[in-house]
Amino acid sequence: xxxxxxxxxxxxxxxxxxxxISQIAAGEVVERPASVVRELLDxxxxxxxxxxxxxxxxxxxxxxxVEDDGVGIAREELAIALKRHATSKIASLQDxxxxxxxxxxxxxxxxxxxxxxxxxxxxxDAADHAWQLDGRTGELQPAARARGTTVEVRELFxxxxxxxxFLKTDATELAHCIEAVRRHALVRPDVGFAIWHxxxxxxxxxxxxxxxxxxxRLADVLGSEFADQSIDVLYESASRRADGRPAVxxxxxxxxxxxxxxxxDQQFAYVNGRHVRDKVLTHAARSAYQDVLHGNxxxxxxxxxxxxxxxxxxxxxxxxxxxxxxxxxxxxxAVHHATHNALAQPRSGAALNTPADSDAAAPSSSLxxxxxxxxxxxxxxxxxxxxxxxSGGHRVADFxxxxxxxxxxxxxxxxxxxxxxxxxxxxxxxxTTSSDAAGPAEQGDWPLGRALAQLQGIYILAENAQGLVIxxxxxxxxxxxxxxxxSQ
Numbered sequence: 182x183x184x185x186x187x188x189x190x191x192x193x194x195x196x197x198x199x200x201x202i203s204q205i206a207a208g209e210v211v212e213r214p215a216s217v218v219r220e221l222l223d224x225x226x227x228x229x230x231x232x233x234x235x236x237x238x239x240x241x242x243x244x245x246x247v248e249d250d251g252v253g254i255a256r257e258e259l260a261i262a263l264k265r266h267a268t269s270k271i272a273s274l275q276d277x278x279x280x281x282x283x284x285x286x287x288x289x290x291x292x293x294x295x296x297x298x299x300x301x302x303x304x305x306d307a308a309d310h311a312w313q314l315d316g317r318t319g320e321l322q323p324a325a326r327a328r329g330t331t332v333e334v335r336e337l338f339x340x341x342x343x344x345x346x347f348l349k350t351d352a353t354e355l356a357h358c359i360e361a362v363r364r365h366a367l368v369r370p371d372v373g374f375a376i377w378h379x380x381x382x383x384x385x386x387x388x389x390x391x392x393x394x395x396x397x398r399l400a401d402v403l404g405s406e407f408a409d410q411s412i413d414v415l416y417e418s419a420s421r422r423a424d425g426r427p428a429v430x431x432x433x434x435x436x437x438x439x440x441x442x443x444x445x446d447q448q449f450a451y452v453n454g455r456h457v458r459d460k461v462l463t464h465a466a467r468s469a470y471q472d473v474l475h476g477n478x479x480x481x482x483x484x485x486x487x488x489x490x491x492x493x494x495x496x497x498x499x500x501x502x503x504x505x506x507x508x509x510x511x512x513x514x515a516v517h518h519a520t521h522n523a524l525a526q527p528r529s530g531a532a533l534n535t536p537a538d539s540d541a542a543a544p545s546s547s548l549x550x551x552x553x554x555x556x557x558x559x560x561x562x563x564x565x566x567x568x569x570x571x572s573g574g575h576r577v578a579d580f581x582x583x584x585x586x587x588x589x590x591x592x593x594x595x596x597x598x599x600x601x602x603x604x605x606x607x608x609x610x611x612x613t614t615s616s617d618a619a620g621p622a623e624q625g626d627w628p629l630g631r632a633l634a635q636l637q638g639i640y641i642l643a644e645n646a647q648g649l650v651i652x653x654x655x656x657x658x659x660x661x662x663x664x665x666x667x668s669q
Contacts, residue, residue: 214241
């Protein structure tokens with residue numbers, strides 16, 4: 182029996198108290214401690230900080246302290262900074278439509294102050310000393326510190342205890358906080374970051390300088406394995422802005438197929454320096470890997486998209502994690518071409534086999550490379566400058582040599598191939614297989630076996646002494662070319 186809902190008595194329309202309005206806004210902006218860390222990092226970077234220190238207790242639930250060496254906040258502006266919709270980032274609709282700062286709404290500090298115990302400690306170059314503002318009482322008093330700002334947030338969600346029940350363990354919340362700092366660290370190698378938890382240094386990334394600053398920061402944050410198994414990405418669209426710069430510029434690094442992971446936890450996309458999650462960017466990058474990644478394997482990449490701020494709307498989500506492009510197709514094509522072109526170079530083998538002064542166009546795929554570099558008068562397959570020899574001493578045969586019964590060719594260096602060819606001439610109607618000519622001893626010389634069929638244009642079905650072998654031809658080719666590039 183369904184319960185009957187009785188309508189509640191009508192209530193008059195009235196304005197909400199300011200504190201309740203801020204708490205509602207906080208529910209949109211602050212989901213967990215990592216949300217606070219992200220907002221405070223945005224403000225620190227907008228202030229021109231070169232060193233940012235984050236201190237946490239209990240995964241950020243008991244304490245979040247973010248200290249920077251930016252320009253600071255003047256004494257008379259400290260109290261205003263905690264008011265709703267108070268910001269120095271924008272002053273008009275034109276500024277909002279072309280915002281180029283990390284923060285711009287002026288809601289973060291007010292929202293955080295409404296659900297936690299908060300204080301601001303800041304000093305500018307012109308001030309004799311710092312000033313500290315208590316967010317609860319509004320009391321302002323002198324303090325000591327160098328130029329910059331310290332924001333201290335204690336007992337997150339103490340004013341809304343129900344929200345605390347949705348938080349995870351301290352370890353989980355700490356991991357989210359570290360991830361928030363990592364996302365900022367990847368795009369700003371000119372800034373040093375340090376994370377302390379319970380008085381212990383959890384992570385630290387020092388300032389990187391020079392032409393290889395971004396590459397060094399990627400290696401520091403994501404590990405040397407990512408740096409070793411990724412390639413540079415650079416693409417500029419043909420269309421130009423009024424100032425002559427490309428309408429869309431994409432750069433960064435994309436992981437080779439061998440670096441793919443089971444989870445999409447190393448996919449970072451930035452639009453004008455802002456980390457975003459966008460389906461257009463994700464689909465564009467993923468589509469560039471469609472020929473070399475299969476199943477649920479996820480590519481790894483760090484891509485930076487630069488474009489006219491007026492052509493992207495960042496004011497579509499309270500946490501600023503989503504954006505809307507004026508021309509999604511243009512951005513999609515730019516990201517796809519940038520990633521695909523970067524992956525095409527090692528796939529094609531042009532770096533190994535095409536002279537520097539050659540006018541020949543690079544093959545567009547692995548299959549094209551095989552066709553262009555296959556020896557015309559021989560049945561063996563050997564890429565130029567790479568000698569592929571199986572464990573038994575036999576060269577790896579060309580695809581045509583794997584089915585010589587149809588091609589009518591043989592090779593003295595390949596007894597099985599010669600036998601197959603002879604059998605085909607003696608009995609054209611008989612479809613000879615590798616097992617007709619090669620016994621278990623000869624098959625043992627081929628660790629991956631002899632090819633029987635090609636499946637879906639992706640896999641090779643082979644047979645060896647132990648049984649059937651399924652080979653991903655794209656992944657095998659990528660591994661061969663990658664190992665060759667490493668050895669040079």
